[in-house]
Amino acid sequence: MTRGKFITLEGMDGAGKSTHLAWLPAFIEARGIPVKLTREPGGTPLGEKLRELMLDKNQKLNPDTEALLMFAARREHLDKVILPALGDGVWVICDRFTDATFAYQSGGSGLAWERVEVLESWVQGGLQPDLTLYFDVPAEVGKARTQAARTPDRFEREEHPFFARVRGAYLRRAREQPTRIQVIDGTAALEEVKKSVEIIILSNCFK
Numbered sequence: 717m718t719r720g721k722f723i724t725l726e727g728m729d730g731a732g733k734s735t736h737l738a739w740l741p742a743f744i745e746a747r748g749i750p751v752k753l754t755r756e757p758g759g760t761p762l763g764e765k766l767r768e769l770m771l772d773k774n775q776k777l778n779p780d781t782e783a784l785l786m787f788a789a790r791r792e793h794l795d796k797v798i799l800p801a802l803g804d805g806v807w808v809i810c811d812r813f814t815d816a817t818f819a820y821q822s823g824g825s826g827l828a829w830e831r832v833e834v835l836e837s838w839v840q841g842g843l844q845p846d847l848t849l850y851f852d853v854p855a856e857v858g859k860a861r862t863q864a865a866r867t868p869d870r871f872e873r874e875e876h877p878f879f880a881r882v883r884g885a886y887l888r889r890a891r892e893q894p895t896r897i898q899v900i901d902g903t904a905a906l907e908e909v910k911k912s913v914e915i916i917i918l919s920n921c922f923k
Contacts, residue, residue, distance in 0.1 A: 719920050720802040721751075724813040727851035728882050730860070731902045736851070737811055737914055743914065744807055749923070752801040753880075756789070757809035760796050763789040779825035786817050787835045794840070813845060815889050822879045823885025843894060847920050849913060850886055851902035855879035889914070 723741075725733045738897060741849040757767035766789045769775060770782065777785075791811075801808050814836050821827045855876050890897040898916050 717803075717805045720805050721807045721847070722798065722802055722810070722845045723917075723921070724810045724815070724845040724846055724848045725805065725851070726815045726819070727895075727902060728819070728853065728855070728879055728886070730857065731851035732909060733851055733855045734809060735906065736849075736910065737809070737912070740913065741793055741809055742883075743917070744809075751867075752797070752806050752808045754793070754797055754808065755814065756793065756813055757786065759793040759798075759810070760789070762792050779821050779827040782825065783817060783821045783827055783832060783835060786821070787839045790814065791839050800825060810845070810920070814840065815848060815850070815886065819882045819885040823888075824882040835920075844893070846896075847854060847916070848897045849900055849916065850890055850897050851900050851909070852883070852886070853902040855883055857903060884919045
């Protein structure tokens with residue numbers, strides 16, 4: 717059986733990920749391919765409990781603690797959900813993965829980049845997504861969109877410099893892994909962004 721594709725969507729809050737996660741599975745399924753949609757933090761009972769903890773506005777965790785918890789949950793997510801689905805030929809679409817840990821815990825909160833690299837190697841081995849769609853918006857745009865849409869969670873309450881660092885870390889990852897990470901202008905019109913996603917998926921995953 718052919719292994720499934722592993723596709724991740726990344727971007728700071730307000731970048732537009734959720735909008736495109738809403739239609740992307742059906743776009744792939746229409747081509748006869750089964751899809752599993754999942755998320756991080758989340759995806760397993762452990763991951764969902766961690767999500768509540770991480771996003772709780774009353775919590776203030778040390779960045780080391782955040783990263784260790786994230787990678788512990790990620791190992792469970794890989795073992796229980798992602799790897800079994802890929803082995804069954806299912807395409808996995810994940811709302812955030814390890815790039816988000818580099819962006820938020822390293823870029824935003826200041827955890828040493830090298831520490832996250834060590835955890836990434838330990839937990840994932842050589843596993844990386846087949847394709848990552850990074851929706852890029854300036855920090856002030858993401859912040860404004862989030863504030864207009866919902867009550868901010870713990871991370872969304874951070875100030876502009878935090879999100880500027882998050883964006884910088886995402887762009888660093890994109891420079892380091894340009895084949896895997898495709899940067900999409902999240903400030904473009906919705907239909908234009910959707911068309912860009914469709915083209916990237918078709919050209920990278922349907923060869």
